[in-house]
Amino acid sequence: MPSAERKQERRKKTSETEETQSAPSLNEKSEEIKEDLDKILDEIDEILEEDSEEFVENYVQRGGQ
Amino acid sequence: MKRRIYGLENEYGIICSSESKGRRAVSIPNVVIYLFREIIHGRMYPDVFLENGARFYQDIGCHPEYATPECDNIIDLILHDKAGERIIEHLSISAEVRMKKEGLPSKISVFKNNTDTPGNTYGCHENYLMERSVSIRQLASQLIPFFVTRQVFTGAGKVRPRSRGSYAISQRAQHIREEISIATTTARGIINTRDEPHADREKYRRLHVIVGDSNMSEYTTYLKVGTTSIVLRMIEDNFIDRRLALRDPVRAIQAISDDITCTRKVEMNDGRMLSAVELQKDYLQLARKYFEFVEPDPLSEDIMEKWEYVLTCLEEDPMRLDREVDWVIKKKLIDSYVSSRNLRWDSSKVLMLDLQYHNIRTDKGLYYLLEKDKKVKRMVVDKDIEHAMYHPPETTRAKFRSRFIKLVNEKKILCGVNWSYIQVYEPHQKLFLSTDPLEPEFEEASRMIYSI
Numbered sequence: 001m002p003s004a005e006r007k008q009e010r011r012k013k014t015s016e017t018e019e020t021q022s023a024p025s026l027n028e029k030s031e032e033i034k035e036d037l038d039k040i041l042d043e044i045d046e047i048l049e050e051d052s053e054e055f056v057e058n059y060v061q062r063g064g065q
Numbered sequence: 066m067k068r069r070i071y072g073l074e075n076e077y078g079i080i081c082s083s084e085s086k087g088r089r090a091v092s093i094p095n096v097v098i099y100l101f102r103e104i105i106h107g108r109m110y111p112d113v114f115l116e117n118g119a120r121f122y123q124d125i126g127c128h129p130e131y132a133t134p135e136c137d138n139i140i141d142l143i144l145h146d147k148a149g150e151r152i153i154e155h156l157s158i159s160a161e162v163r164m165k166k167e168g169l170p171s172k173i174s175v176f177k178n179n180t181d182t183p184g185n186t187y188g189c190h191e192n193y194l195m196e197r198s199v200s201i202r203q204l205a206s207q208l209i210p211f212f213v214t215r216q217v218f219t220g221a222g223k224v225r226p227r228s229r230g231s232y233a234i235s236q237r238a239q240h241i242r243e244e245i246s247i248a249t250t251t252a253r254g255i256i257n258t259r260d261e262p263h264a265d266r267e268k269y270r271r272l273h274v275i276v277g278d279s280n281m282s283e284y285t286t287y288l289k290v291g292t293t294s295i296v297l298r299m300i301e302d303n304f305i306d307r308r309l310a311l312r313d314p315v316r317a318i319q320a321i322s323d324d325i326t327c328t329r330k331v332e333m334n335d336g337r338m339l340s341a342v343e344l345q346k347d348y349l350q351l352a353r354k355y356f357e358f359v360e361p362d363p364l365s366e367d368i369m370e371k372w373e374y375v376l377t378c379l380e381e382d383p384m385r386l387d388r389e390v391d392w393v394i395k396k397k398l399i400d401s402y403v404s405s406r407n408l409r410w411d412s413s414k415v416l417m418l419d420l421q422y423h424n425i426r427t428d429k430g431l432y433y434l435l436e437k438d439k440k441v442k443r444m445v446v447d448k449d450i451e452h453a454m455y456h457p458p459e460t461t462r463a464k465f466r467s468r469f470i471k472l473v474n475e476k477k478i479l480c481g482v483n484w485s486y487i488q489v490y491e492p493h494q495k496l497f498l499s500t501d502p503l504e505p506e507f508e509e510a511s512r513m514i515y516s517i
Contacts, residue, residue, distance in 0.1 A: 052417035056182050062126035064076045064187025065249040
């Protein structure tokens, strides 16, 4: 799934939770943590957009101390 | 020594890719020239002392290296180590701007880690000023077991290349070949015997530690330097009475690095089998006892508390340290990504994640992604890091060096600077030599600076 779509779906999910639950519950807390993580994973998708194979192979340094 | 000088040197890795299709990337030596151009003020060599008292230069293997100014406490040290990252981040952004202007649009990535893809290594060196009275033999025998085992809470973590398909605790452990050695580019030792105190040799020795990893996490750096400094105090005061020798330290350092459960036992000289955590607990127990004899201070108390906390976590479940310890923070992040995106551990994306954790660009690096989201424990605040980019520690001789550098830069005066001296050539040649890095002010240095 492209990351933009995923973001949109997450936003939808967030607003749904806001509407249906008023008091914070344990479930909500863990859901929050999960969404937090999802957000980071989406950002990683963006960082990894370039050709990682080529990037990693080109990462060659001379030995240092 | 109750008050001690600390310094951290980091060699950075660089990669540059071209932003214009079909054009080859600018070579690393040329990128390094672009990086330094803004800061060397017309000097010939890429080797300068900065206004915060730090040294920034091109080291062996074309690595830009940042050496912090002399610090006499760990918080200053973390600030100045992080200030180094920010300075290089700033330089790499302005190098990109200049390259674009000159028709070579490029992207520069700078990594604070210790290995490249084929397995070349470059270091993070810790420096501790010590009392001269300690012999190298005593130092080595009491420090080697500590250095071999501290990686369980100081390692930066490393995804192994495809064939091995696993994860190691330390980046540097696999490059250690000797117990004791003076070499830094070939047979690297657990104890490096380079001893340039840049101070009174009769009084001080410098312990130059090359066995550790470069750290992104402030908490990890705090513990790495903090626990080491407590062990050094105990050695200086002849407090370590136990025999903690390992049968084969070089094999042990690799065996421990290879085991992310942190349960593997290594053999002691007397035949006992101990895990890294058990050995570290021995050192911690000694430290607690030591502070019953000497006056405890809040910082040492805090270090021991955190030391105990990480050892307890490591014993129960190392993955609990996913906010504190680099190798765990990175492992947990890669694990989450791999499972949510159905990747294989040997995919190049995983190697890329490993690398990008160490990217010092705050908008690109994965460590900074987590920091921004408050997912890692911090020891300092950004405002103080920013301050340390331009200001020296107030309590060591970096202070007068900084004052001198600000003045000669402003007046564009030809001068000489090194860790232990400042020098002007005109109208008369004058040199001030400092043999005590713990002294921030010297009347003679002030007179010389104000006569400029």
